[in-house]
Amino acid sequence: QVQLVESGGGVVQPGESLRLSCEGSGFRFSYHGMHWVRQAPGKGLEWLGFIRYDGGKKVLADVVRGRGTISRDNARNTLYLEMSSLRPEDTAVYYCVRDRGSVLTTFYFDFWGQGTLVIVSS
Amino acid sequence: SELTQDPAVSVALGQTVTITCQGDTLRKYFASWIQQKPGQAPVVVIFGKTNRPSGIPDRFSASGSGNTASLTITGAQAEDEADYYCKSRDSSGNYLVFGGGTKLTVL
Numbered sequence: 001q002v003q004l005v006e007s008g009g010g011v012v013q014p015g016e017s018l019r020l021s022c023e024g025s026g027f028r029f030s031y032h033g034m035h036w037v038r039q040a041p042g043k044g045l046e047w048l049g050f051i052r053y054d055g056g057k058k059v060l061a062d063v064v065r066g067r068g069t070i071s072r073d074n075a076r077n078t079l080y081l082e083m084s085s086l087r088p089e090d091t092a093v094y095y096c097v098r099d100r101g102s103v104l105t106t107f108y109f110d111f112w113g114q115g116t117l118v119i120v121s122s
Numbered sequence: 123s124e125l126t127q128d129p130a131v132s133v134a135l136g137q138t139v140t141i142t143c144q145g146d147t148l149r150k151y152f153a154s155w156i157q158q159k160p161g162q163a164p165v166v167v168i169f170g171k172t173n174r175p176s177g178i179p180d181r182f183s184a185s186g187s188g189n190t191a192s193l194t195i196t197g198a199q200a201e202d203e204a205d206y207y208c209k210s211r212d213s214s215g216n217y218l219v220f221g222g223g224t225k226l227t228v229l
Contacts, residue, residue, distance in 0.1 A: 047218040
């Protein structure tokens with residue numbers, strides 16, 4: 001069955017950097033685009049960005065552009081989100097989400113990971 | 123947000139409820155609907171125009187007209203109590219946006 005497992009969350013100080021990982025299994029990871037979505041405590045969902053199945057196209061939301069990057073290693077079935085200059089408002093659960101399309105970008109979601117919590121605090 | 127939802131809606135058990143999402147981009151792009159129960163990861167209940175992923179009960183349906191997308195639950199069950207988010211693209215078409223979410227209470 002399809003599984004997405006995020007890791008790398010934790011407590012970080014303001015101004016520090018972080019790399020989150022998302023390992024996919026149960027499907028052909030290299031065939032699917034992937035998204036990152038976050039949710040601050042008690043708040044709604046916020047889309048952060050997308051990377052195409054082959055890594056050839058990336059789109060970042062304004063909130064992370066300039067201090068974040070999305071990458072993937074298809075040989076390791078792993079998606080990454082790196083963010084720098086972290087702020088308290090970056091405190092959130094970070095989810096990786098599979099794009100529904102296979103070797104095709106649909107911008108429709110299907111499977112979500114369980115999320116990893118990032119707390120930015122001194 | 124470019125997509126606007128009512129913050130809260132309630133429905134009596136077994137009755138029908140409609141949750142709406144408004145935004146100009148819905149005139150061009152379909153909305154998806156995402157359910158999130160407390161403490162759980164979100165789940166897609168509708169994608170595209172009216173498509174239900176496998177495993178989603180057929181009491182969930184969707185429609186759209188003009189700048190409004192709607193999610194209808196026909197015969198709401200206690201387990202449908204959750205936050206519901208609409209999702210679509212922004213005005214440029216290059217980015218995804220979520221509505222603010224609607225908290226559904228089943229009475």
